[in-house]
Each structure stands twice: as structure tokens, then as C-alpha cells.
Amino acid sequence: MTRIAFHLAPALMLVYGVVRLIDGRDGQHGPGPAWTVGHLIFLGSLLLYGGVIAGLYDRVRAAHRVTAGVTAAVAAFGLVTFVRVAVVDIVVGLQAANPAEKSVLADRYADAPAVLPQAVYEIGPVFFMLGLLALLVQFAIVTPGRKAVAALSPVLVVLGFVAITLDLDLLPAGAALIWIALALVTREPSPSSPARRRAHAAA
Template sequence: MTRIAFHLAPALMLAYGVVRLVDGRDGQHGPGPAWTVGHLLFLASLLLYGGVIAGLYGRVRATAGGTARRVAAGVTAAVAAFGLVTFVRVAIIDIVVGLQAADPAEKSMLADRYADLPAVLPQAVYEIGPMFFMIGLLALLVQFAVVTPGRKAVAALSPALVALGFAGITLDLDLLPAGAALIWLALFLSTREPSTREQSPSSPAYPRAEARVAA
């Protein structure tokens, strides 16, 4: 299931980006069927990213040597998970607003009304929360690249691609399909099984760790 999440999460994000472009052809994004369908795809993508975070954490923990690296992986995964929860909140509110609003003006008004819901954390935390997901996921990929025996160049490429993808999405949401494609490629590279030549002879536990996470 974790391996499926590594592919399906960015694929659904890419699909959301395409639907969003179609929805914005008239210069407006929502409300309407395209807005709702797109955000349902986005919500499903975010939920699957929970599996990606868990999978990366499991791989880093299985291959990292020393308590410090394992603790660092746990903290990074917790940061990414917190950011993901705030991102899921955004998607749910967008879906609710889209279903209730009759026009863009009402959509904007409802979005402002729900901006601080649930009133558990300050609104500012909700606004910056999704950034923790991006930073946490990127940091997990960096940690995975550090502890991965063999194929260091390939492992190092994954965080670079994710950083590029998130940067593009942050600069312009119309780049969401391209950014999602880069993230998809990065996660694909991180799930590739190393060949016999790429495996480190000093790390015989690595293939077994991969097998445990994949299961």
C-alpha cells in the first residue's frame, strides 16, 4: 500500500492541477463541479501523502544507524504530518465552501468565514501549516538520501526534484501539473530497488529493510 501511495499521491495531485486549469479557463476558479471534483482529487492526494510520509520514515528508520538519526527522522516525519493535517483542513474547507457558494463573491465570503475553523490553533498557524508538510517531506527525502547505501546520486536527485516542484507550485499554482510531475518522478526514484551492483556490501540489511517497508 505504501508503494502505491508513492505513485498515486502525486498522480492525483497532477490530475487536480489539470482540472484546476480547466476550471480557470473563464478567469475564475469555482464554485462549481470542476472546483469540487478538483478538490476531491486533491484531498485524496493529501491523504495518500500520509502513506508517503510513513513510508519514507520507515525506510530512514530501517537503514539509519544511530539513535540521533532515528530521532531526527521521527521529528521530521512529525513536522510533515502536522503540515499535512493543516493541508487536509484547507482542502476540506475548500470543498465545503465550493458546495455552499453560488458565485465567486460568496465563495470568497465563506472562505473568510471559515478561515479560523476549527478554532483550536491561531489562524496564522493554519495559514503557514501546509509549508511544514513541504519542508518535512523534503527533509525526509534528504535524510533518506543520506542513509541510503549505494546509488547516492539517484537518491540525492529526489529531494532536488521535490524542491523544484514545490518551488514552482508556490510561485504559480498554474504550474501545479508540472510540479506534481516532478514530485512523482522524485518519489518514483526513491522507490526503485537498487541493483546488486548498487547495493553496499557493508549494508546487507538494506534489501531486507526495503522488503519490510514495501510489504
């Protein structure tokens, strides 16, 4: 299931990006069926990224248990705040009758649940991006052999996140870059896997 998440999480993100483009053809994004369906797909993508974080942690923890644990925790925290964003957007989209009401409801839910300051919710998703990137860098460091291939993953993720940050209309392209990056990871045996240990023994 974790291996599937490496492909399905960015794939669903790409689909969400396409749905978002369709939703915005009239110059407005939501509310409506496209908004709700798109954000449900996005929520599924985010939940699957939990499997990506777990899979990357499993691949690097043997070499850097403490660092990997801290990085995975940062990424997981950011992912939780990202999930909150998707859930709030779904709730707002279901309740709002028009874009103006959607904006009002979004402001109303800006600090919900009132557990953390609103500023934390706003910057929380950045921790997911940084944590995921840091895990990929650690994976590149601990992966012997095909260093160039392993090092390409964090580069592609950076390009993907930059594209998405610059313009959300580039979400499909950014998601495609992230998908390629994670697909490269699945092609590399875990540094602690039996296949990797046998390769080292043979050498």
C-alpha cells in the same frame, strides 16, 4: 499500499492541477462541479501523502530514529493542516453560489476549527513541504550505493514545490517533478531491507 502511495499521491495532485486549469478557463476558480471534483481529488492526494510520509520514515528510522521521528511528525502536522485547507475549500465550494459568495465564506471559515490561531493554518502546509523534503534528504544520506540517484529526489521535490509556489497554474508540472522524485525512492531498497542487508553481506 505504501508503495502505491508514492505514485498515486503525486498522480492525483497532477490530475487536480489539470482540473484546476480547466476550471479557470473563464478566469474564475469555482464554485461549481470542477472546483468540487478537483478538490476531492486533491483531498485524496493529500491523504495518500500520509502513506508517503510513513514509507519514508520506515526507510530512514533504522539509521536516524529520533531525527526521522521528529521530521515525520512535522510533515504529518503540516499535512493535517493541508487536509483542512482542502476540506474547507470543498465545503465553501458546495455552499457558495458565485465567486463573491465563495470569497465571503472562505473568510468565514478562515480560522475553523478554532483550535489553533489562523496564522498556524496559513503556514501549516509549509511544514508538510519542509518535512517531506527533510525526509528525502535523510533517505539520500542513509542510502548507500547510488547516492546520485537518491540525492536527485530532494532536488526534484524542491523544484516542484518552487514551481507550485510561484504559480499555481504550474501545479501539473510541479506534481510531475514530485512524482519522478518519489518514483526514484521506490526504486531504491530500504536501507534496512533484507535485499540491502544481503548486498552489504556479499560486499
